[in-house]
Amino acid sequence: MDVKPNYTLDVRGEVCPVPDVETKRKLKTMQSGEILEVLIDYPLSKERIPQGVKEVGGEVLAIEEIGPSEWRILIKKL
């Protein structure tokens, strides 16, 4: 997806539940319309984040595979 993120969060290698927690923490501080890019390699978080970010006003725009078990998740603050 061709969007320019305002922030990047690289949580590759981190243990459960750090990717989820850090993503939500970052989203809480963001302004409406801003876009967060999360780099992740933990499959469970990849599947849990789309539902989880809704409670902090986030919406997942896209999940792209960028490598072996590595994904780039684009999240928009609503």
Next chain:
Amino acid sequence: MIWQGLIVGILFGVVLQRSRMCFNSAIRDIKFNKDNYLAKMAAVAILLETLGFHLVASLGWIKLNPLPFIPLAQIIGGFLFGMGMVLAGGCASGVTYRIGEGYITAILAGLSFGVTAAAVRGGVLNFVNSWFGSPITVTMQDPGIYNAVEGKVSPTIANVFGINPWIVAIIFAILLAVYIWGTKTTERQVSGLNWLTGGIALGVVGILGYLSQKTYALGITGGWVNLLKGTVAGVPYNWIGMEVLGIIIGAFISAVASKEFKLRVPKDPKTYLQVILGGILMGFGAGVAAGCNIGHILSGLPHLALSSILATIFFVLGNWFMYWYLYARK
């Protein structure tokens, strides 16, 4: 038959990897993320095992062997285990299967868990068991589907109140069914097994495990202890030691096949210390409490064993306390 343990372990490892079942996540998500996806998966497995264990025991294929009831150990050990799994980034089965996915932290957590549990069970820390007292048992004239040692059986809801185990099992299964199908399940797009298929697969592997090992269903703690003692002290490998080895192999095969294997290395050096500390707390807790999240939750709750019910409550409280302390505190 120890090779059967390896096969059951490989199946268990594949199912854990494909379902992403982790009790650390399940327990935390229901409270802090209002997400019941993995809790429902566990509930499906426990429902199936409750009926399955009682059925195969009634058919005379196995005897039910509820875990020893040592209340103080299940309270204190349970709480320590619950805190430990948050620090370690996974429960006992979670860190074991993630070794097969390539997590360096899981290797450290798994080894520190296994070494500490081995120290508590017959090693240098064996003396700590005396702090918690002796197991409480129930004397039964006719043990029926239970395994009795000199007429004594570990307490379950059924044998404490003198009711038919099937009545308790069916009531418990109905309560689980009401929770599973009567409440809304959190939505999740998954690439592997979903909450229902994953739960059924876990339950089936659990029943197969009991039929194969005979003395108990699935477990992790005893398996790590045996695997380490077998490797460094020449103790013969047993069913459950091979089951734990199988989990790692099964998860590795499954992760490679689904292109999810990757060596994952955290950047912050503190993470390594945190997961080792978590593994030590888990090993101590499960060592004294007679089991971990698999022994007590997945395999123990279907027995309606008092030990497993009490341990489960304190696993949950320890997990919530540590999650709150690390991540949810203002």
